[in-house]
Amino acid sequence: MMAKDGLSSLPALAALSMKKNSLNGSLPDSLGSFTNLRVLVLSHNHFSGEVPDLSSLANLQVLDLEDNSLGPQFPLVGRKVVTLVLRKNKFRSGIPDRVGSYYQLEQLDISFNRFVGPFPPFLFSMPSITYLNIEGNRFTGMLFENFPCGAYLEFADLSANLLTGALPSCLRSDSKSRVVLFSGNCLATGDKSQHPISFCHNEALAVGILPHRRKPKEVSKAFHDLSIIGGIIGGIIGGIVLVGLTFMVVRTSRAKKMVKTPPTRSISENAATGYTSKLLSDARYVTQAMKLGALGLPGYRPFSLEELEEATNNFDTSYFMGEGSHGQMYRGQLKDGSFIAIRCLKMKRNHSTQSFMHHIELISKLRHHHLVSALGHCLECYLDDSSVSRIFLVFEYVPNGTLRNWVSVGHDRRTLTWTQRIAAAIGVAKGIQFLHTGIVPGVFSNNLKITEVLLDQNLVAKLSSYNLPLLAEDMGKVGIQRSPGAKELSNARIKHQDKFDIYDFGVILLEIIVGRPFNSMNEAGAVKKQLQASITADSAARKSFVDPAVLNAYSDESLKITMEICSRCLVKDPADRPSIEDVLWNLQFAAQIQDAWRGDSQSSDGSPISPFQPPRLQLTVQQNQHSGI
Incomplete structure (x- = not known):
């Protein structure tokens, strides 16, 4: 069980990591009261039940709930979230429209859950998205070639779902900087990695996610009503005519529902509106963010320690670049092949995490053609008191x-x-x-x-x-x-x-x-x-x-x-x-x-x-x- 009373005594908590333990039970509602919380990592435990409402955590940037038994509803989080990892849980609802307003969201991993319903294509084109993984769910819906992609999207895994149609052209780019996986669907790609389209229809039917299906009682009642009407007009021909009319009405109604335009455009507009309001409220930040494309650099984001360890072969000495007043420096290579420089700063125990984040936010804004620009950071915390032990600053490699x-x-x-x-x-x-x-x-x-x-x-x-x-x-x-x-x-x-x-x-x-x-x-x-x-x-x-x-x-x-x-x-x-x-x-x-x-x-x-x-x-x-x- 999570120590609920113990957490309540830490109102200024900014980073909480309890990953890779054997904690179980439900998550306490008190998590939603830590207004300074920026990083919440509860991965690889045995938590179950609903995720408490975290929408009041205005500063929350990282939420990692991987490998638990949480669900079924998609968690409520604030709009400043940058990394959202729900991988390997029991979430089985759809993706709510509000996700389209997460204008700073860079990493979304909802793989290996039980999500059902139409896949929302606005996830491809979110303004900051770099990593998108929906593998191993039951998303349905038809993709089209003209679906847009965000400028910073580097990785997308659509594998093992029930998607049909054509892979968007922006995902079929030959660019080496973008990795796209899509096997195990029913897409018209012409390769053997896809199922026949009947497979996706049958699987969708099996899990009950095809829309507008009549319930058996409603169907039997309709036929009963038709038989009564047929008896009243006194003839089989009249019954057939009425059945035909009823069929035409139902078909017309369904056709109208099917031709309704999906809410992609309105969602995109809402997301853009949210981004614009951010620009107005924090103009200095946005001025630099708008220049990222010109610099050819990815957006600033948090890194996981595992990601940095993989990039440096567990900080092997062969990757060591030197040590000075600004900490130890390592060279690393990310999964996409790009090189990075990692500066490791050892912190005195019980330092104020808030002060760290203030300076990290400032570093993230220092983007210029003639500065070595920061690409992200990683905080390593002590498990006993969650104070920061080391800060890893990730820079472009020059x-x-x-x-x-x-x-x-x-x-x-x-x-x-x-x-x-x-x-x-x-x-x-x-x-x-x-x-x-x-x-x-x-x-x-x-x-x-x-x-x-x-x-x-x-x-x-x-x-x-x-x-x-x-x-x-x-x-x-x-x-x-x-x-x-x-x-x-x-x-x-x-x-x-x-x-x-x-x-x-x-x-x-x-x-x-x-x-x-x-x-x-x-x-x-x-x-x-x-x-x-x-x-x-x-x-x-x-x-x-x-x-x-x-x-x-x-x-x-x-x-x-x-x-x-x-x-x-x-x-x-x-x-x-x-x-x-x-x-x-x-x-x-x-x-x-x-x-x-x-x-x-x-x-x-x-x-x-x-x-x-x-x-x-x-x-x-x-x-x-x-x-x-």
Whole structure:
């Protein structure tokens, strides 16, 4: 039995996992009172009976009831649910229309239950759905080729049901990113995995789910009435006529019912309406969510620990990528073949799960072309008190290593050209700009390092370092902290907190220019003096300063502008450093100069060339240099 009284003493409970025990009996109604509950995992037990009403749990994102004896009614949950697993239970009702309004639902697994009735095709086209499994039920209904699919649907298992018609064309795509299983139905696919259509009709009849069947008593009563009527009119012919008329009326009535359009459209519209209201209530979140397709990334979702263990062969050492202040890093491969990076953070016992979720929600919103974007998370909890023991953050895997590996001497000399280096610098600057202005409040003082700038398969630069308390150094030992260095910021200097990232960017840009690593501030400071002298000297002095790997492949004017920006970023007083917008403006101009020098028709970021437009900071740089700054 579940300890009902014990649960009532945990009103702030956010994650509850009791999987793989021998608990039995019914679920307590008190589960519906834990308003902070986000994760409820009761899988692989012996619970039975109805699932209590959980619709009041507005924050519930994960409900996993796999392998119990619960049912028969579909559970009531809130509209923010992301993962809903009802696999291997005794649910035998239909899918309620309200499921169409679960606009954040990504994983729905109702396989191996006793669900009956028409399959609701809106499940294919829900806005966030990635995984859909209805295997081993008794769903009926006819599918059509023009049924739409959601943009993020990656896996659909329709096997072992009573479906007829044609497989939707969106499920017959040859795309390797979408897996579709549909054997054991009566679909017109032309392969041997399907039953003849009579099988589905007979099976549906056997379980009593064909609509509009008359009960035997009603049928006998109808014939009795007909015989009386036939006797009254005094003849067999009259009876036959009336029977014929009755048959025609019944047939017409049934035909009208059959041609009624199924409620797919209205359900889809309701779902869209719910999604729109979410957009209006949380515009910053939606602004980024709308960009997911452009980034080519799947939507953010919770992962199960089993899924991550499978992706890493139980976190085998061969998958280990390294360990730093941001936890252990592993590389993994999901079932669909895509690679991921997993960051494992060990938590101090009895940390507030609510604070974790706040920061996880923020991480989920950091989606940008020049950020290493998070794909999801997994919480591992202690079984005795349900406090979080480890957090696994799942990120996109960026395959080409760090920017330092591509520009600095002493590393793998797969060096970048000058054009590629400016493009990488622009990418880093755009990532910083998004952290500062793309979300509210902005993310500042990110302790940026060139070793945490990664390059993807197209050599696009992506920042992997964010100043979020969840990722702060030593968080697992002392709990939620501010970022390194943040405690030293006086109240008078808080207004310049965005300029600390500008200084770090200047150090990164300096290494991009000279092509050798800087492992200390003193080392970078000494080179800064050489940089300033080279700017005011002739082109030969700049040629001796820049990385020899890019000699004779750059415009001197482009190099000079880049060096001037770098010098301004490294100014000692934060107030005198340029804004990130000014940095971007000048870098893009330097890229345009370089592309014009190479004879290209477009700049490295695709914007038109305007070589006669003076850079915004050039005069300011010269004035400050003359004043000795």
